Amino acid sequence: MFDFLKSGRFSAVFAGVIVAISALSLIVDLMGSAGIYWFQRSGALIVLAGVELQYAKLTSLWQRAVGDDTREKTSRDGELQGRAVDIKGVKANSEELRAFALRLHGGNRQNSATENVAFVFIILGTLIWGYGDVPFR
Template sequence: MFKSLFMRLVEPTTRLSFVRGALKLGYVILFISLIVDLFAETDQYWFQRSGALLCMLAIAVEFRINEVRGAIDVTDEDLTSITEQAVITEDFIDTQTYLFLKYFSHFSIAVGTVVWAYGDIPFK
């Protein structure tokens, strides 16, 4: 049971689901924390902390897309592996999508770093 759960977590389609949702989640948390900080009267600056979270998610996405890209580029003579690679390629990793996600994750790291460093200034 645990082995099948583990195998499901490390298979490429699960990694792709993570990539699709992680940056969306990071930006949703960023905007929600901005709204909370604008309207709540507290000394806690959640907007600044959400910048750190966005950085961490964007770095994780960068690792995942490189991991999936590397798994696809591996040459294997096994028919099952070739079939799985074809499904993954059609589903996710074409060159344009890969480059878009790569550059968008880099952009998100930069945005998260700026928010993390200076996110408390507008509220002081």
């Protein structure tokens, strides 16, 4: 169950459900819902879907950057066990951390379709949320 919530499929299904709810709320408001403005409220859901899509992109980026690397012992682990500080170990850990940061940053700079859709959802949702009632007044 929780694996599905962490997957990219969940993001797509969630975004699709939100778009369907927004379309349904637009239809309800066009038919005259006595001034409740469901479409305007659906803007908040669209923003939520955009944020979730962006979060899914970042978590998948994190998983790719980490990969199958296992955590190796650090110099701090040695200190906690009463051993002296290993300067070579500190240097190696520092280089590994820098390489990891570069991998993470490099992946973040790549635009993806998911990121573009998330951006559109956040902007469009904000506009609908703020001004979604104007056409019905």
